[in-house]
Amino acid sequence: xxxxxxxxxxxxxxxxxxxxxxxxxxxxxxxxxxxxxxxxxxxxxxxxxxxxxxxxxxxxxxxxxxxxxxxxxxxxxxxxxxxxxxxxxxxxxxxxxxxxxxxxxxxxxxxxxxxxxxxxxxxxxxxxxxxxxxxxxxxxxxxxxxxxxxxxxxxxxxxxxxxxxxxxxxxxxxxxxxxxxxxxxxxxxxxxxxxxxxxxxxxxxxxxxxxxxxxxxxxxxxxxxxxxxxxxxxxxxxxxxxxxxxxxxxxxxxxxxxxxxxxxxxxxxxxxxxxxxxxxxxxxxxxxxxxxxxxxxxxxxxxx
Amino acid sequence: xxxxxxxxxxxxxxxxxxxxxxxxxxxxxxxxxxxxxxxxxxxxxxxxxxxxxxxxxxxxxxxxxxxxxxxxxxxxxxxxxxxxxxxxxxxxxxxxxxxxxxxxxxxxxxxxxxxxxxxxxxxxxxxxxxxxxxxxxxxxxxxxxxxxxxxxxxxxxxxxxxxxxxxxxxxxxxxxxxxxxxxxxxxxxxxxxxxxxxxxxxxxxxxxxxxxxxxxxxxxxxxxxxxxxxxxxxxxxxxxxxxxxxxxxxxxxxxxxxxxxxxxxxxxxxxxxxxxxx
Numbered sequence: 001x002x003x004x005x006x007x008x009x010x011x012x013x014x015x016x017x018x019x020x021x022x023x024x025x026x027x028x029x030x031x032x033x034x035x036x037x038x039x040x041x042x043x044x045x046x047x048x049x050x051x052x053x054x055x056x057x058x059x060x061x062x063x064x065x066x067x068x069x070x071x072x073x074x075x076x077x078x079x080x081x082x083x084x085x086x087x088x089x090x091x092x093x094x095x096x097x098x099x100x101x102x103x104x105x106x107x108x109x110x111x112x113x114x115x116x117x118x119x120x121x122x123x124x125x126x127x128x129x130x131x132x133x134x135x136x137x138x139x140x141x142x143x144x145x146x147x148x149x150x151x152x153x154x155x156x157x158x159x160x161x162x163x164x165x166x167x168x169x170x171x172x173x174x175x176x177x178x179x180x181x182x183x184x185x186x187x188x189x190x191x192x193x194x195x196x197x198x199x200x201x202x203x204x205x206x207x208x209x210x211x212x213x214x215x216x217x218x219x220x221x222x223x224x225x226x227x228x229x230x231x232x233x234x235x236x237x238x239x240x241x242x243x244x245x246x247x248x249x250x251x252x253x254x255x256x257x258x259x260x261x262x263x264x265x266x267x268x269x270x271x272x273x274x275x276x277x278x279x280x281x282x283x284x285x286x287x288x289x290x291x292x293x294x295x296x297x298x299x300x301x302x303x304x
Numbered sequence: 305x306x307x308x309x310x311x312x313x314x315x316x317x318x319x320x321x322x323x324x325x326x327x328x329x330x331x332x333x334x335x336x337x338x339x340x341x342x343x344x345x346x347x348x349x350x351x352x353x354x355x356x357x358x359x360x361x362x363x364x365x366x367x368x369x370x371x372x373x374x375x376x377x378x379x380x381x382x383x384x385x386x387x388x389x390x391x392x393x394x395x396x397x398x399x400x401x402x403x404x405x406x407x408x409x410x411x412x413x414x415x416x417x418x419x420x421x422x423x424x425x426x427x428x429x430x431x432x433x434x435x436x437x438x439x440x441x442x443x444x445x446x447x448x449x450x451x452x453x454x455x456x457x458x459x460x461x462x463x464x465x466x467x468x469x470x471x472x473x474x475x476x477x478x479x480x481x482x483x484x485x486x487x488x489x490x491x492x493x494x495x496x497x498x499x500x501x502x503x504x505x506x507x508x509x510x511x512x513x514x515x516x517x518x519x520x521x522x523x524x525x526x527x528x529x530x531x532x533x534x535x536x537x538x539x540x541x542x543x544x545x546x547x548x549x550x551x552x553x554x555x556x557x558x559x560x561x562x563x564x565x566x567x568x569x570x571x572x573x574x575x576x577x578x579x580x581x582x
Contacts, residue, residue, distance in 0.1 A: 010417075010420050010421065010424050011424075013417060013420070013421050014421055014424050014425065017421050018433065021433055021434065021437050022433065022436070022437065024437060025436065025437050132562065132565055132566065132569075133558075133562065135565060136509065136558050136561040136562035136565050137554075137558050137561075138513055138516055138517065138520075138536075138554060138557050138558065138561075139517070140516075140517070140520050140536060140540075140554070141536075141551075141554035141555075141557070141558060144536075144540065144543055144550055144551070144554070145551075147543065148543060148544070148547060152543075152544050235425075235426045235427070236426070236427075238426040238428075238429070239426040239427050239428030239429065240428070242428045242429065242432070242517075242521070243428070243517055243520065243521070246521065247540075254428075254429075257429060257432060258432075258521055261432055261436050261523065262522075269432075269433065269436065272429075273425070273429045273430075273432075273433055276425075276426050276429055277424055277425050277426065277429070280424060280425075280426055281424055
């Protein structure tokens with residue numbers, strides 16, 4: 001309950017900060033929108049219509065009231081309600097993020113697992129070197145390599161746009177690439193630590209096979225840090241989605257935000273950023289709660 | 305510090321290699337005018353989009369400019385963007401974090417809530433909003449990255465301070481009536497420095513990546529100045545007929561980021577193993 005209140009407070013502060021940041025952009029947005037040839041009277045009328053002549057705190061509470069009811073205003077550049085645009089985009093971003101997470105978990109998890117079992121072996125070094133390479137590659141680089149190799153050169157998969165599920169394969173790999181690297185490293189280090197614990201020796205002494213020791217005992221303790229990681233990744237995935245969606249022309253939240261900036265479309269920018277940030281805040285909250293379920297030791301309130 | 309460096313180099317050869325690579329990258333960026341026969345903006349419209357050759361090791365771009373030359377000049381911007389704002393955010397974050405941790409109470413709450421706000425945003429979107437508010441250009445990229453990154457530093461500096469606060473010699477300093485400011489400057493901050501150095505090395509690559517992503521979207525550095533991200537942005541239109549235009553600068557970004565990551569990992573293991581990757 002305390003955590004929930006905290007999350008709501010942070011979200012409120014975030015929306016306030018966002019609101020203030022976007023209002024201090026110099027120049028009347030309406031005048032910018034109408035171009036040079038607009039006459040004074042029209043600008044004034046539109047400013048009043050959009051409520052932009054009100055004091056800033058009135059505007060903020062009006063916006064907040066609307067946002068709670070799911071009304072984020074109307075996009076200047078696309079002329080549709082922001083909530084409607086975001087709803088359609090969210091589906092694509094969600095599919096993309098889920099596919100990327102799936103890729104990162106399977107590939108990263110497997111690499112980390114294999115590396116930990118044979119610590120300091122050649123595959124271990126190979127995987128770990130590769131994972132650092134994965135972390136260090138900019139998203140757009142991975143995306144363009146994939147486009148070049150699988151789209152242009154081999155013609156296996158579409159280069160961009162969304163037609164069917166196959167269109168999501170390359171973007172998902174591009175977006176999940178960095179996460180796969182960090183997950184591999186995390187799984188390796190925690191699993192390698194766990195494998196040195198006493199209870200693992202006990203399990204082995206009981207005569208359990210190595211596979212059973214790893215799957216039934218060691219991996220369970222590796223799950224905990226990875227759950228926290230999952231929540232931290234959400235923020236990174238949404239950041240990466242901005243680039244991935246732009247490169248692969250997927251109409252998602254990130255691409256919408258880029259379009260909003262290019263169109264100087266404040267309501268759309270505000271809506272998409274607020275929405276994405278809310279996702280992250282509540283994602284972290286859920287991970288926190290999940291952590292408590294998975295690890296009974298943390299259920300008691302611990303002071304810092 | 306010297307000991308730590310020696311320990312790092314002994315334990316981890318790769319971190320030594322990356323230290324050398326970083327040194328060379330910085331050297332090349334400084335010596336750019338002497339390393340290449342071409343100027344940053346020398347156009348040769350007869351040889352547009354020509355593939356890598358002996359004359360142009362990495363080919364030429366859509367205006368016939370030598371890609372390697374652009375890369376060398378671009379490294380000035382990209383490395384500066386990695387280092388300067390990270391340094392600024394370290395100083396601001398350390399001062400705020402230590403102050404919050406040492407004074408506690410309302411000051412602590414205010415500073416840490418501010419950090420919470422900054423850290424709640426997905427970083428790319430926050431960067432986009434700040435750039436939108438400030439307008440594009442090199443100086444504003446500096447400002448944006450500084451505003452984005454002080455939060456993590458403040459959190460870690462605060463945690464460190466809370467720990468140091470209870471240590472005997474700090475208690476002793478307090479009991480002989482040393483002022484708060486002096487205790488912070490003499491006893492707390494110097495003890496945070498090893499941790500901060502590790503954090504610095506790990507924050508530089510993320511700053512480089514953020515700048516390149518912003519410039520890639522056309523929201524960061526503006527032409528005619530070159531940055532690696534911007535080069536990828538313009539090169540992307542020719543991805544299929546002149547792939548070197550976007551892959552060369554991408555590779556440069558990767559090399560720089562990779563080196564800083566390796567170095568940071570090595571330093572962390574040598575100085576402060578508790579900072580293991582978050």
